[in-house]
Every structure is written in structure tokens, then in C-alpha cells.
Amino acid sequence: MSLSPLDSDSNWNLYLVRMASGQLYCGISTDVERRFAEHCANGAKTARALRGRGPLTLVYQTAVGAHGDALRAEMRVKKLPKTEKEKLVRGERSLP
Known part of the structure; x- marks a missing residue:
């Protein structure tokens, strides 16, 4: 079974972005800084x-x-209640 290029790349990151409303957005990327800049560019x-x-x-x-x-x-984090996501942000819990 051969791996696709995405599967063989082990440099993926999970990130959380806070919106002005206080909501949290969860995403994944190999380059979080670039992806965050894309989000900010609107x-x-x-x-x-x-x-x-x-x-x-x-x-x-x-x-x-x-x-x-x-x-x-990403799927596990998206299923967490906001209180648990906030604990993740504060470093009070690890990834599920």
C-alpha cells in the first residue's frame, strides 16, 4: 500500500483562532503562520x-x-465544549 504525499508528511499542526465574538475556530495546516495570515486577509x-x-x-x-x-x-477538538477548548488554550488540558 503506497502512501499519498499528505500521509507521508509528518509536519501537520492543529491550531485555534479566536474571533472577535470570542468563538474559537479549529483548523489544521503544515504552515500555521501562512494559514493564519490567509484567514486574516479575509x-x-x-x-x-x-x-x-x-x-x-x-x-x-x-x-x-x-x-x-x-x-x-481536529475532529476530536471540534466536538469539545467551549469550556474544554478554553482549557486547551490555557494549557490546563492536553489534546483529546
Whole structure:
């Protein structure tokens, strides 16, 4: 079984962005700084959920390994209640 280029890349990160409303957006990327700049630019590459919701603040990021690991971590974090996501941001809990 051969791996796709995404699966063999182990430099994926999970990140959380705080919107002006206080809501948290969870995403994954191999280059968090570039991706955050795309979100802040409010252009075509901005996640739909973040458009017009600025100013944005990058509040959390962590390396999670391969693309599949990142996708699974993202889904687990997205299912957490906001109180648990806030604990993650403050460093009071680890990734689920």
C-alpha cells in the first residue's frame, strides 16, 4: 500500500483562532503562520467560518504529526465544549 504525499508528511499542526465574538475556530495546516495570515486577509483563502469575524487572534497551536493524525485531532477538538477548548488554550488540558 503506497502512501499519498499528505500521509507521508509528518509536519501537520492543529491550531485555534479566536474571533472577535470570542468563538474559537479549529483548523489544521503544515504552515500555521501562512494559514493564519490567509484567514486574516479575509480573501478567497479565508475559511468561510472566519470571514468578517475579525479581528482574529491565534491562541493555540501544536504539532500533531501526519495528516491523518491531524484530521482525527481536529475532529476530536471540534466536538469539545467551549469550556474544554478554553482549557486547551490555557494549557490546563492536553489534546483529546
